[in-house]
Amino acid sequence: MTVSIDKTVVSGVFSLDGQDFDVDNNVWLVGDEETVVVIDAPHDAAPILAAIGPRTLGAIVLTHGHNDHITAAVALREATGAPIWFNPEDRMLWDVVHPDAEPDHDLVEGTTFDVAGTQLVAMHTPGHSPGSTCLYAPELDTVFTGDTLFCGGPGATGRSYSDKPTILNSIQERLLTLPGDTVVKTGHGDDTTVAAEVDNIH
Numbered sequence: 001m002t003v004s005i006d007k008t009v010v011s012g013v014f015s016l017d018g019q020d021f022d023v024d025n026n027v028w029l030v031g032d033e034e035t036v037v038v039i040d041a042p043h044d045a046a047p048i049l050a051a052i053g054p055r056t057l058g059a060i061v062l063t064h065g066h067n068d069h070i071t072a073a074v075a076l077r078e079a080t081g082a083p084i085w086f087n088p089e090d091r092m093l094w095d096v097v098h099p100d101a102e103p104d105h106d107l108v109e110g111t112t113f114d115v116a117g118t119q120l121v122a123m124h125t126p127g128h129s130p131g132s133t134c135l136y137a138p139e140l141d142t143v144f145t146g147d148t149l150f151c152g153g154p155g156a157t158g159r160s161y162s163d164k165p166t167i168l169n170s171i172q173e174r175l176l177t178l179p180g181d182t183v184v185k186t187g188h189g190d191d192t193t194v195a196a197e198v199d200n201i202h
Contacts, residue, residue: 003116005030005142005185008051012043014068016159023068026187027051028144030137032116037061038076039135039144040187042068045075057082059113061120062103063146063187064132065093074101085111087124087131093161107133120144125174127167128155134175142183143194149175149184151192153200171201 006029014021025042029051036055040063041048057080062070064087073084083104086094094103105111111122113135120135125148132155135144147155149171157164175184180195 003030003032003118003140005140006051007185008047010043010047010072012068012071014066016066024188025068026185026189028185030115030118030120030140031055031058035115037113037115037120038082039063040069040146041071041073041076043071045072045079048072048076049079052080056080058115060084061107061113061122061135062086063134063144063148064129065090065097066129066147067093067097069146069187070094070097073103074098077104085113087133089126090129090131090161093129093131107131123174125167125170127157127163127165127170129161132167132170136178136182140183141179141181142185143175143178144185145175146187149192149197150186150188151184151190151196153197155187168201171197176201 008027011024014023028039029036037059085105085107086103087107109124113120118139123134128147154167182194184192
């Protein structure tokens, strides 16, 4: 079976530092007709479950701890039995959203996920948040960047627990060193490529 990358967009509210923002979040599903891994679980589990369909969910991988990426994670776990992978450096953000639940596994530099004959490799890219993590799929020439890198430049850093020099360093050292034709699949908005973003990092 051939590995595929599917996207579903889930809308809701991002809340941080006493402010609320209406946002559309990308949920990425990597897998084949039998098994899939989900990257991020925003807002509402129902549309994510619909996108998974009859397939087995092998893992719920969260790129960082902002509520608009993790709110549906526990409900998705309850519905599927799939474990939640989460970087412990964002635990203070997790605890605001899910004070009575625990992630299952630590998502750290070098964590790997094998699905549908391909591999996703975790790359710790702090800056947008301390635990922000990208997932690189070299065989697919694709990197899933969460809110670290967007079409047009870096993710936001003007909020609690974020830092602009740190995110720029993460992007320059970890992402811009990938092959230029690597497709960047982001947490919000359109795809881009590594090469297209070189001049947007400043």
